[in-house]
Amino acid sequence: MKELEFKRHRRLRSTDNMRALVRETHLLKDDLIFPIFVLEENDVKNEVPSMPGVYQVSLNYLTEEMNELVNLGIKSVIVFGVPQEKDEAGSEAYNEEGIVQRAIRQIKEEVPSLTVIADTCLCQYTDHGHCGVVRNGDIANDESLELITKTAITQAQAGADIIAPSNMMDGFVAAIRQGLDEAGYSQIPVMSYAVKYASAFYGPFRDAAHSTPQFGDRKAYQMDPANRLEAIREAESDVEEGADFLIVKPSLAYLDIMREVKDRFRLPLVAYNVSGEYAMIKAAAQNGWVDEKAIVLEKLTAMKRAGADLIITYFAKDAAKWLSES
Ligand code: PBG
Numbered sequence: 001m002k003e004l005e006f007k008r009h010r011r012l013r014s015t016d017n018m019r020a021l022v023r024e025t026h027l028l029k030d031d032l033i034f035p036i037f038v039l040e041e042n043d044v045k046n047e048v049p050s051m052p053g054v055y056q057v058s059l060n061y062l063t064e065e066m067n068e069l070v071n072l073g074i075k076s077v078i079v080f081g082v083p084q085e086k087d088e089a090g091s092e093a094y095n096e097e098g099i100v101q102r103a104i105r106q107i108k109e110e111v112p113s114l115t116v117i118a119d120t121c122l123c124q125y126t127d128h129g130h131c132g133v134v135r136n137g138d139i140a141n142d143e144s145l146e147l148i149t150k151t152a153i154t155q156a157q158a159g160a161d162i163i164a165p166s167n168m169m170d171g172f173v174a175a176i177r178q179g180l181d182e183a184g185y186s187q188i189p190v191m192s193y194a195v196k197y198a199s200a201f202y203g204p205f206r207d208a209a210h211s212t213p214q215f216g217d218r219k220a221y222q223m224d225p226a227n228r229l230e231a232i233r234e235a236e237s238d239v240e241e242g243a244d245f246l247i248v249k250p251s252l253a254y255l256d257i258m259r260e261v262k263d264r265f266r267l268p269l270v271a272y273n274v275s276g277e278y279a280m281i282k283a284a285a286q287n288g289w290v291d292e293k294a295i296v297l298e299k300l301t302a303m304k305r306a307g308a309d310l311i312i313t314y315f316a317k318d319a320a321k322w323l324s325e326s
Contacts, residue, residue, distance in 0.1 A: 117191060
């Protein structure tokens, strides 16, 4: 009988040390960005029911939360404001004394080593819950750009290190870049939610940020999950308009898109591991159906393998702890 010929791939998997030698992807604490919801109410720390372990905090709890991040070795935070007052035009989003502006100022004063990323959107601040202003039942693109730009400038004034617009209006990067430059913030980078799908995975976030649209949905501005080429067009225009980072969101169901964006553009790529992705793992883990630590580290590593340089994740604190243990 002729001798079998085949490759012995298992040679490189024989021991822990051998596997470490040939490991291609490494998850680092430096990669992690923690999202925080800051409430305008006084003296509250609420666990989000659909996101066990994630809290909305008022300003008096914010500094201790931020110190916890620093102690865990996490360097960046993305801040979402949850205002008390909402109106048609989302005025609290660009109020210099608004909740997100106060939160940013407080973090920069009390925990200056943290990099503060400001989420720039109107949906938590509008009474209708849409990411722009509504005219005749439609989300008015160009009019919304002015308000979003004002929001970004007040966030930069408050001390934000990075502006992260998530509203999906056309031209938001161009408008914000120009606004920041004219206001004297040409050194502040824009981390664009370049590729953001109209996804069912945002459900728990909308509870946490009180940003569920009061009519309709976001499909006229967020992307159709069926589309790939459109993602490339979205990323391309943001690069041309001056984005410094590109976000792909959500992450797990869109790893193919991440790889494609990474291969085509020379900018740092950010994966947004969204609320629904968090809630599903938490629920399964609480039932004892999956090994939480193993599954979280596996999926965060998969995002890096797909091309992400950074990951916005509600698991950031857990992941930082687990990475210290290993
Ligand atoms: C606001 C915004 C959303 C998320 C981040 N910024 C929600 C949305 O578009 O409805 C979702 C984050 C998550 O689900 O974790 N525009």
